[in-house]
Amino acid sequence: MTDRFAPPPSRGCSNTPVLKERGQHEVFCGLTGIIWLHRKMQDAFFLVVGSRTCAHLLQSAAGVMIFAEPRFATAVLEETDLAGMADAQEELDRVVTELLQRRPDIKQLFLVGSCPSEVIKLDLAKAAERMSAQFAPHVRVLNYSGSGIETTFTQGEDACLAAMVPVLPASDARELLLVGALPDVVEEQAIGLLEAMGIGPIRVLPAPNRDSEYGVGPNTVFALTQPFLTDTHAALGRRGARHIAAPFPFGEEGTTQWLWAIAQEFGVSPEKFAEVTEKPRARARKAIAQASEVLNGGSVFFFPDSQLEIPLARFLTRECGMQAIEVGAPFIHREIMTPDLDLLADGPTLAEGQDVDKQLERCRAARPNLTVCGLGLANPLEAEGMTTKWAIELVFTPVHFYEQAGDLAGLFSRPLRRRALLQQEAAE
Numbered sequence: 001m002t003d004r005f006a007p008p009p010s011r012g013c014s015n016t017p018v019l020k021e022r023g024q025h026e027v028f029c030g031l032t033g034i035i036w037l038h039r040k041m042q043d044a045f046f047l048v049v050g051s052r053t054c055a056h057l058l059q060s061a062a063g064v065m066i067f068a069e070p071r072f073a074t075a076v077l078e079e080t081d082l083a084g085m086a087d088a089q090e091e092l093d094r095v096v097t098e099l100l101q102r103r104p105d106i107k108q109l110f111l112v113g114s115c116p117s118e119v120i121k122l123d124l125a126k127a128a129e130r131m132s133a134q135f136a137p138h139v140r141v142l143n144y145s146g147s148g149i150e151t152t153f154t155q156g157e158d159a160c161l162a163a164m165v166p167v168l169p170a171s172d173a174r175e176l177l178l179v180g181a182l183p184d185v186v187e188e189q190a191i192g193l194l195e196a197m198g199i200g201p202i203r204v205l206p207a208p209n210r211d212s213e214y215g216v217g218p219n220t221v222f223a224l225t226q227p228f229l230t231d232t233h234a235a236l237g238r239r240g241a242r243h244i245a246a247p248f249p250f251g252e253e254g255t256t257q258w259l260w261a262i263a264q265e266f267g268v269s270p271e272k273f274a275e276v277t278e279k280p281r282a283r284a285r286k287a288i289a290q291a292s293e294v295l296n297g298g299s300v301f302f303f304p305d306s307q308l309e310i311p312l313a314r315f316l317t318r319e320c321g322m323q324a325i326e327v328g329a330p331f332i333h334r335e336i337m338t339p340d341l342d343l344l345a346d347g348p349t350l351a352e353g354q355d356v357d358k359q360l361e362r363c364r365a366a367r368p369n370l371t372v373c374g375l376g377l378a379n380p381l382e383a384e385g386m387t388t389k390w391a392i393e394l395v396f397t398p399v400h401f402y403e404q405a406g407d408l409a410g411l412f413s414r415p416l417r418r419r420a421l422l423q424q425e426a427a428e
């Protein structure tokens with residue numbers, strides 16, 4: 001099913017030694033995930049138990065949004081809580097009771113831990129258990145950590161979804177579960193393609209609301225749509241569900257291989273698969289070719305940030321003609337990443353974790369055409385004449401599957417075009 005692509009490299013990166021770094025790292029925290037998660041779960045509320053810093057981060061990540069009924073907030077831990085002078089559990093009970101009395105539309109409440117709540121060892125699991133008993137069956141209360149201590153921003157979604165898996169009912173039904181919070185339009189495209197092949201029933205995690213939830217069990221097979229869902233992968237495995245391993249659905253090749261892995265699981269014939277995918281594949285190929293002209297022959301350096309780095313390096317090297325110099329990822333989960341690592345030709349430095357100063361030195365020495373990094377590093381590197389792409393944009397923008405493949409290439413080519421224009425203007 002990958003007939004139109006270059007054959008897999010004779011030596012992929014699966015056995016490439018990994019440079020493991022455990023120094024200072026520059027990433028956002030997992031609270032960021034609330035921005036896209038609250039849009040997917042229509043009856044959920046995210047209550048961050050944190051500091052004013054956490055409230056500011058959420059507000060600025062969300063932009064200026066005015067809601068009639070907001071679906072996230074911060075319960076600010078005051079100095080008396082942090083100093084252990086007040087009973088934070090009692091305070092939290094009061095805040096949650098007031099919130100749920102005022103908002104009967106909330107069916108799922110997530111207590112989201114933060115750095116401050118972890119530092120004072122506020123037991124949110126205990127709080128969630130107590131509140132679940134108090135507010136059941138109308139409201140389900142779960143907890144997860146969005147703390148930035150030793151984590152990266154996409155781990156917030158992973159922790160949230162992993163927290164939901166144990167409370168899904170048991171089921172023996174043979175069902176396909178798509179895992180990951182994608183924009184609705186993108187999710188609909190994936191489901192449309194799979195249903196056109198005769199695959200179903202298809203469920204999604206997170207479900208749009210509690211009423212549309214389903215069971216999970218040994219006959220559930222699941223496909224991840226995001227590479228950072230490692231804890232969710234483990235939680236589903238503990239429920240007996242089986243993972244369909246595949247490259248991630250970025251670009252024409254990744255999407256085709258991802259769909260083909262699922263199609264094989266459900267016994268779809270190659271003819272049917274070709275019939276359903278031929279047209280969108282052609283559109284994707286054309287769009288990528290147009291958007292990637294400026295990328296062809298260039299080099300790229302990834303700082304670890306979104307956890308999307310390895311699949312994106314595979315996309316840029318195999319479909320956009322780029323050369324990867326270094327591919328840094330916060331964590332490399334072998335089982336989830338192997339299909340992408342197999343396709344990424346041996347050559348780039350593969351790095352896990354970060355020691356930011358050392359990595360900056362390597363990047364400056366390499367002078368890549370494009371550097372993919374977090375917001376905090378982008379501006380200083382731009383000032384040094386390097387062209388950068390903010391990794392966080394790759395999570396906020398619809399980039400999965402065929403119809404978005406051109407936009408994905410465009411996200412990388414835009415900064416290069418912009419710099420070329422600026423240089424041209426400066427020369428005139």
Ligand code: SF4
Binds near residue numbers: 051057
């Ligand atoms: S959770 Fe930690 S890293 Fe995130 S905003 Fe709060 S204090 Fe900062």
